[in-house]
Amino acid sequence: MNKGLGFDKLREILLEKDWEERDQLAQKLEDLDDQINSRNRLEEKIQPILADERVNLKNKFPELFGPQITESISKQIRESQDEVVEVLYPIIGRMIKKYITNEMEKLSERIDHQMELAFSWEGWKIRIKAWISGTPQKDMIISKLIEPKIEEIYVIERNSGMLLGSFSKSAALDRDMVAGMLTAIKAFVEDAFTGETQELSNIDYDNFKITIKNFKSFFVAVVTSGGMNAQFRDKLDDTLLDFAQKVLKRAKHGAESDAQNEIAEGLAKYFENFDKDE
Amino acid sequence: MNKKVILVGHFGVGKTSLVQQFVHSKFSEAYLTTIGVKIDKKEVDVDGLKVNLLIWDIAGETAQSKVPKSYQLGAHGVLYVFDLSRPSTYNNLHEQLDYIKELLPGVPIEVLANKKDLLTEEETKQILSGLSLEIRTTSAKTGEYVEEAFLRLTKAMMA
Structure with missing residues (x-):
């Protein structure tokens, strides 16, 4: 009895530190398990790392992927010219149409202005000039437009x-x-x-x-x-x-x-x- | 008052860098490689008098005679620049200066030995003593004597 008690005492003295460490390890494992398996706690830890990476990727995106994207777009355009034309045609067409409409409006305004002048002193001057120089009156009016x-x-x-x-x-x-x-x-x-x-x-x-x-x-x-x-x-x-x-x-x-x-x-x-x- | 200053010298001696250091302007940068000249402007104050320097930075050539005369004519002052670290840029210095003096008689010329930062004091002294001319040393990299060179030339032009 005394021998057994003595042995237990000895084991307690010798392994006490190991047991403490075992308990601490078990506690840490439990914490880690909790962190990994709990979405909220895992997010807390990983979120700052992901945020940093996002900023880094955003800043370096043109440098890292620019050449590949450019090459890929160029290749795509080369290989599917018809599709590109189909996509761009309405946009470019609209732009050209808008430009021409705008220019026609300006021209129309200038012609209106010239027509208003036709019966004014200015208009008579153009007629007399055209008559003297032998230049058709419409040519003189047009030349006035792009003076x-x-x-x-x-x-x-x-x-x-x-x-x-x-x-x-x-x-x-x-x-x-x-x-x-x-x-x-x-x-x-x-x-x-x-x-x-x-x-x-x-x-x-x-x-x-x-x-x-x-x-x-x-x-x-x-x-x-x-x-x-x-x-x-x-x-x-x-x-x-x-x-x-x-x-x-x-x-x-x-x-x-x-x-x-x-x-x-x-x-x-x-x-x-x-x-x-x- | 406007004064035309031309910067001449071999290719790669640092003329453009000297102007950039002095003017901090990039108005006609692209033209230097296209038509061989870049023009910048800077106002300086000489003894209370405002002087507009129109600086013609002329593309470098191994011989001054290859530079279009029309770029050089009418200049009120000349900055001749060579590179201390490249003997080929100052070996024919006297010949080049004689050509400029003949083309622009009576026009003040300031000779600048650039890229001083690449050599030791001793090496610089040795090169300059061999050239037996009044030469100022500059460094477009550090800015040493750049402003002073332009001001000294302006004073000489006004004299």
Whole structure:
């Protein structure tokens, strides 16, 4: 009896720590089991990790999947052109239709305006002009609809590309830099494609045209919109020559700042109402 | 008051980086590779006088004579840039400067030895002493002497 009691005591002394650890382990296992099998508690633990991953994937999505998506779309478009056309046709068609309708409305408004003018003094002037020049009246009305207009003028020193003066109806980019780039483009074209005696005189882009008039020590770049016609060109040439003779020659002899002011004033005087003059 | 400054020198010596460091503008970046010139503008103050610098950053060529004359003509000042780490960019320096002086007589020229950050003081000194010219060292990377170079040239242009 005493022996058995002694043995139990000894076992208790020797294994007491192990039992404690066993109990703790069992408790931990129970907690883990609870966490894994309880949706709410599992969500609590995993949610922040998933959220981080979501943000990470969102940020790196273009980098990780961009090339594959692009390649896949390109392949899809190549392989199913008919289907793509079928899908895009109504959208593009609607866009074109909307654009044409819009442009037709504008044209219609302008024709209405011209028709209103037909019985006015303006209309009579067109009739008399058409009669004198032998141009059909409808051609004159149409040319009125797409009348050329001066948008900007730059007077630029030929060698340096420095802006001597400018005139614009709207706020443009930095004019000094535009003058420099125009000079560079002009020099590039003349060096690359023409001989020393030939000079760039026109740049066309969409509805705009840059007409360049070259003089000895400077050139004038006139940006116009609308349809350029011979009459407008003649008038522009004459005005520019007159401007060059009267203003620029006089300005050349003054101080730099005085000359720039004189050119700016001259440009305003000559071209402010250029489009309205008859 | 507007003044035209041209930046010339071999390809890859850091001209564009110098301008970027000075102007922080990217107005006509695309044109540099298209037509060989990029124009930027910066206003500087010289002894109370406001001066607009129109900086023509001209695409690099091994010989200055290959650069379209029209880009260089009418310049009020020149920044000639070479790369301290590439001898081929300064071996013909005197010849290049003579060409510019002939094309633009009386126009002040500032010679800049760029990429100073790539060499030791000793190496830089050795190269510069061999060139026997008044040369300023710059680093477009650190910005060292960039602003000063433009201001020094502007003062020389105004003198």
